[in-house]
Amino acid sequence: xxxxxxAIFIKELKQLSRDRMTFAMILMIPLVQLMLFGYAINxxxxxxxxxxxxxxQTSQSRAIEQAITATQSVNFVxxxxxxxxxxxxxxxxxxxxxxxxxxxxxxxxxxxxxxxxQQINSSMxxxxxxWIVDGSDTVISSAIRGLRNMxxxxxxxxxxxxxxxxFAVVQYFNPEQRTVVNIVPGxxxxxLTMTMILFTSSAIVREQEQGNMExxxxxxxxxxxxxxxxxxxxVFVGLIQVVIILSVGFWxxxxxxxxxxLSLLVGSILFIAASLTLGLMISTIAKTQLQAMQMxxxxxxxxxxxxxxxxxxxxxxxxxxxxxxxLPATHFMRIIRAIVLRDASILxxxxxxxxxxxxVFVGLIIASLRFNKTLE
Amino acid sequence: xxxxxxxxxxTVEHAIQAxxxxxxxxxxxxxxxxxxxxxxxxxxxxxxxxxxxKSTSIxxxxxxxxxxxxxVTILGKPLLGNEELFKKRIGYMTQKFSLYxxxxxxxxxNFVGSIYSFSRQRxxxxxxxxxxxxxxxxxxxxxxxxxxxxxxxxxxxxxxxxHSPELLFLDEPTSAVDPQNRREFWERLFDLCxxxxxxxxxxxxxxxxxxxxxxxxxEQGKKRADGSPQTLMDAMPAHVVEVSGDKLRELKHTLIINxxxxxxxxxxxxxRVLVKHCVQDPLTFIAKFxxxxxxxxxxxxxxxxxxxxxxxxxxx
Numbered sequence: 001x002x003x004x005x006x007a008i009f010i011k012e013l014k015q016l017s018r019d020r021m022t023f024a025m026i027l028m029i030p031l032v033q034l035m036l037f038g039y040a041i042n043x044x045x046x047x048x049x050x051x052x053x054x055x056x057q058t059s060q061s062r063a064i065e066q067a068i069t070a071t072q073s074v075n076f077v078x079x080x081x082x083x084x085x086x087x088x089x090x091x092x093x094x095x096x097x098x099x100x101x102x103x104x105x106x107x108x109x110x111x112x113x114x115x116x117x118q119q120i121n122s123s124m125x126x127x128x129x130x131w132i133v134d135g136s137d138t139v140i141s142s143a144i145r146g147l148r149n150m151x152x153x154x155x156x157x158x159x160x161x162x163x164x165x166x167f168a169v170v171q172y173f174n175p176e177q178r179t180v181v182n183i184v185p186g187x188x189x190x191x192l193t194m195t196m197i198l199f200t201s202s203a204i205v206r207e208q209e210q211g212n213m214e215x216x217x218x219x220x221x222x223x224x225x226x227x228x229x230x231x232x233x234x235v236f237v238g239l240i241q242v243v244i245i246l247s248v249g250f251w252x253x254x255x256x257x258x259x260x261x262l263s264l265l266v267g268s269i270l271f272i273a274a275s276l277t278l279g280l281m282i283s284t285i286a287k288t289q290l291q292a293m294q295m296x297x298x299x300x301x302x303x304x305x306x307x308x309x310x311x312x313x314x315x316x317x318x319x320x321x322x323x324x325x326x327l328p329a330t331h332f333m334r335i336i337r338a339i340v341l342r343d344a345s346i347l348x349x350x351x352x353x354x355x356x357x358x359x360v361f362v363g364l365i366i367a368s369l370r371f372n373k374t375l376e
Numbered sequence: 377x378x379x380x381x382x383x384x385x386x387t388v389e390h391a392i393q394a395x396x397x398x399x400x401x402x403x404x405x406x407x408x409x410x411x412x413x414x415x416x417x418x419x420x421x422x423x424x425x426x427x428x429x430k431s432t433s434i435x436x437x438x439x440x441x442x443x444x445x446x447x448v449t450i451l452g453k454p455l456l457g458n459e460e461l462f463k464k465r466i467g468y469m470t471q472k473f474s475l476y477x478x479x480x481x482x483x484x485x486n487f488v489g490s491i492y493s494f495s496r497q498r499x500x501x502x503x504x505x506x507x508x509x510x511x512x513x514x515x516x517x518x519x520x521x522x523x524x525x526x527x528x529x530x531x532x533x534x535x536x537x538x539h540s541p542e543l544l545f546l547d548e549p550t551s552a553v554d555p556q557n558r559r560e561f562w563e564r565l566f567d568l569c570x571x572x573x574x575x576x577x578x579x580x581x582x583x584x585x586x587x588x589x590x591x592x593x594x595e596q597g598k599k600r601a602d603g604s605p606q607t608l609m610d611a612m613p614a615h616v617v618e619v620s621g622d623k624l625r626e627l628k629h630t631l632i633i634n635x636x637x638x639x640x641x642x643x644x645x646x647x648r649v650l651v652k653h654c655v656q657d658p659l660t661f662i663a664k665f666x667x668x669x670x671x672x673x674x675x676x677x678x679x680x681x682x683x684x685x686x687x688x689x690x691x692x
Contacts, residue, residue: 007490011479018478215474215535218438219491220463 004221008229012203016233022199026237030191030244037187038253042179045143050097051078053086056105063155064101064129071150073143083132090134097133097144105129115152128152173258173341181256184249185340186309188268189332191245192238193275193303194296199234200279201292209288223371227364231276238272239265246340259339263346267339270356271332277363278328284370303329331355390449391416391543391574392437397446399432399597406432408597409446414576414590419569421591422578423682429597430578431471434545437576438468451542464492467541471548473528477521481512481531484520485538492539506534510564526557533564537573544568546577550584562587582679593685600685605678612676614638614684615658619647621669630665639683650684 017023054061065076078095080086086098102108108128109115119125131148135141174181204227207213216226242264249255257264278299286292304310306320307329313321324330331352338344346353394412398405407429414420422430435441437448439459448455450462475484485506489499507513510530515523520531529549537544546565550558562584565575577588585591585605592602601608619627624647628640631649638650651658662671676684 003490003493007487011476011483011487014483015476015478210477211470211472211474212476213474214440214470214472215468216491217440218463218466218468219488220460220493221491 001222001225004225005229005232008221008226009232012230012233016237026195026241027244029195030187030241031248033191034184034187034245034248035252037183038180038249041183043139044177044179045139046072048074048097048140048143049077049095050074050099050144051080051086051089051095052076053080053083053098053100055103056101058106060109060155061101061105064105064152065099067152067154068099068147068150070154071147073147087132090132096137096140097131099129099131101129109152109155112152114149115156180249180253181341182337184245184253184255185336186307186333187249188242188245188336189271189307189329190300190304190309191241192268192271192332193329194300195241196234196238196272196275197279197282197299198293198296199237200231200276201282201286201296202289203230203234204280204283205286205289205292224364224368227280227367227371231280234276235269235272238275239268242268255340257340258343260343260345263339263344264336266346267332267335267349267353270353270360271328271335273360274328274332274356274363277360277367280367281363281370284367299327303327306330307333309333328356328359389416389452390414391418391451392420392576393449394437395447397433397436397448398444399429399436399441400444406597407436407443410594410597410599412437412592412599412602414574416574417569417572418589419565419575419577419587421585421588422576422594423580423582423585423591423678424578424594425580425686428594430594431547432597433594434468434547434576434578438466438545439463440468464539465542467536467539467544469532469536469544469546469549471551473520473532475520475528475532475535478519480517480519481523482507482516484531484535488535488538494539502538506538510534525552526554526561529553529557529561530564533561537568540573542573544573544575546575548578548580550579550581558584582677582682585682586678593682595686601681605681608681609676609678612681612684613653614650614676614680615653615655616674616676616680617649617651617658617662617671618674619649619662619666619669619671620645621666624669627666627669631662634665636661641683648680650680 052065054065068074069076074097076099078089080089080098083098083100086095086100089095090098105128108126111119111125112128113119113125115128131144133141133144171177207216246255246257246264250257279296282292282295282299286295302323306316306324307313307327308324309329313324313330313333316324335346335349335352335356338349339346390413392412392414394410397407397410397412399407410429410433422433424430432441436443437450437455439455439462442456450458451465453461455462476487479487482503485503486499489503494502507516510533512527512530512534515527520528523531529552533546533549536546550561553561558581565577569575577584579585588605590602590604591608593600593608601611603611621627624642624645628642628647631637631640631647636652636655638652640647640649642648649662651661655661658673659671
C-alpha cells in the first residue's frame with residue numbers, strides 16, 4: 001500500500017516540477033495577489049477628490065478649506081460658482097463630494113458653539129456649511145461623515161480646546177489601524193482556497209481526460225491510495241504558499257506574526273487538507289478540466305465574499321452566516337487571523353479546528369465512495 | 377462450440393468464457409449477447425469496424441465496465457466480485473496511449489513496477505529486461521511524450537506486460553504504427569504467446585486479424601462469426617468472383633442493386649464480387665451482367681469473410 005502511494009506521490013512531484021507553467025503559478029499567484037491586495041485594498045479612504053462652492057469668499061472660508069485639507073481625508077480639486085455645476089461634476093464622476101459654504105458663513109461661524117465658546121449650543125445654532133456627497137459608496141460617505149464634527153478652533157488660530165471623550169478606545173493588535181494587517185492573513189485563506197481546490201480537482205480530472213486513468217484502474221491501485229498519493233504533494237505546495245504570503249507580508253508590509261509556528265503549521269495543514277478534500281470531491285463530479293475550474297470558482301467566490309475576508313462575518317444576515325459556516329475558508333479565516341495577529345494557540349480555537357478535521361474525514365469518505373474504479 | 381482448428385482439443389482450458397454478455401448505454405445496445413470461449417495460450421482477435429463494440433467488449437472482460445446481462449469467467453473463476461483479484465493477473469493496453477508524457481521511459485516503467493508492488497531489486501531487473509526486449513534502451517531517458525508512435529506502442533506493451541500477466545488485452549494496439557513496426561510488434565506478441573500468455577487483441581486490420589489463432593467478427597455489438605481465419609474462409613457463406621475488363625465502375629453499380637450480390641468492390645484492375653451461396657452457378661449469374669468481361673471464381677480472403685459477415689453495406 002505505501003509503495004503504491006509513494007510511487008504516485010513521486011510521479012506527481014516529477015510531473016509538477018516539469019510543468020513549468022503550473023510551477024510558476026504556485027509561486028506567482030501568492031506573490032502577485034499579495035502585492036496587489038496589500039497595496040490596493042484599503043478601507044480607510046483618503047485624498048477623496050472634492051470641490052468647493054464658496055459663496056462667502058472670506059478669510060474664514062479659506063481657513064476652513066485649509067483646515068479640511070490638513071486632515072488628508074479630501075483633496076480640493078476644483079471650484080465651482082454654483083451648486084448646479086458642482087452637482088454635474090459629481091454625476092460625471094470628477095469629484096465625490098462638494099463643500100458648500102454659504103454667503104452668511106461669518107455669521108454662522110460666530111453663532112456656532114464649536115467656534116465661539118461663549119455661545120451655548122442653542123436650537124438656533126445652524127451648521128456652517130454643507131457637504132453634498134456621492135453616497136453610493138459607503139466607504140467614501142463615511143469618510144466625509146467623519147468631518148461632520150470637525151473642531152473649528154483652528155480657523156480662528158485659537159488653541160484647540162478638545163473636550164474629553166466619553167470613552168477611551170485602545171486598539172489591540174493593529175494600533176495603527178492599517179488595513180493590510182487584516183488582509184495578509186486573510187489572503188492566506190483565499191489563495192489556498194483557490195490553488196488547492198483547483199490543483200487537486202484538475203489533477204484527477206486530467207488523468208481521466210488524458211486516458212491515464214483507464215490504464216491505472218486496471219492495475220491493483222486502490223482509490224484511496226490514488227487519492228492520498230495525488231494530494232500529498234499539494235500539501236507541501238500549500239505550505240510553501242503559506243510561507244511565501246506570511247514572509248512577504250512580514251518583510252514588505254510589516255505585518256507582524258505573533259503566533260507560534262506549531263499552531264500555524266497545524267492550522268494550515270488542517271485547512272490545506274480540507275481544501276484538497278473539497279478538490280477531490282469536485283474531481284469525482286467533474287468530467288473535464290473546464291468543469292473542474294468552473295466548480296472551483298463556484299466555491300472560490302463565496303470564500304472571498306462571505307468568509308469574513310472582505311466584510312465582517314458578524315455584519316452578514318443570519319442566512320449568509322450559515323452559508324459561510326459551511327465553507328472551510330471561513331473557519332480558517334478565524335484560525336489564521338487569531339494565530340498570526342492575536343497570538344492564539346490552535347488549542348483555544350478548537351471549534352474551527354475540529355470543524356476542519358471533521359470536514360476532511362467526511363469529505364475523504366465521500367470522495368472515495370464516489371470514485372469508481374470502473375469507467376461508468 | 378466453435379472449432380479452432382488444430383490448437384483446440386476436448387480438454388482445453390479456457391482463459392476467457394463469456395455467456396450472453398450484453399452492455400446497454402442508454403437505449404443503445406453496445407454489446408449484444410456475446411458468447412466467447414477463448415482457450416489458454418492463444419491469440420484471439422476481435423475484428424470489426426469502428427463502433428462495433430470491440431472496446432466495450434474488452435472493457436467488460438477486464439471488469440472496467442459491469443455488464444447489463446451475462447456472465448464472464450476468467451481463468452476459471454467468475455469475473456464478478458473478483459475484479460480486484462484479477463488485476464494482478466491481467467494486463468491491459470488501452471487504445472489511446474495511457475502513460476505519462478512528462479515522465480521518461482524508465483520512469484514510466486518504474487512507476488508501473490511500483491504500482492504492482494515490485495521490490496526495488498526485482499523492479500530494477502525487470503525494467504532492464506523490458507528495455508532490452510522492446511529495444512528502448514536508447515530512449516530510456518527520453519520523455520514518453522516525445523517518442524514516435526511505434527516507440528510509444530512498445531513502451532505501452534512493456535508497461536502492460538511488466539507484471540507478466542497471464543491474460544493480456546490489447547485494444548487496437550497498432551492503429552498508430554507503420555507496417556514495419558506492426559510486424560515487429562506482432563513478433564513480440566507471438567513471443568508472449570509462446571510463454572503461455574493468452575492474448576485478446578482488437579483490430580480493424582485484416583492482415584492483423586489473419587495472424588490470430590482465432591477471431592470473432594463483430595458488427596453493431598453482435599458476433600457475426602468466429603473461428604480460425606482458415607475455418608472462416610472455408611465456411612464463407614458466399615462465392616467470390618473476380619471480374620476484369622473495362623468500365624468496372626458501371627458494372628459495379630448494376631451489380632450492387634441485385635439482391636443476390638452481397639458486395640462489389642474494385643480492387644486494382646479487378647472487381648471483387650461476393651455472390652450469395654443460394655446462387656448455384658455464380659459465373660453464369662455474373663455473365664448476365666458482365667458483357668463478356670473475364671470472370672473467375674477465386675479463393676476467399678479474410679476481407680471477403682468480413683464483408684460477407686457484416687453484410688457488406690458499409691463497404692464501398
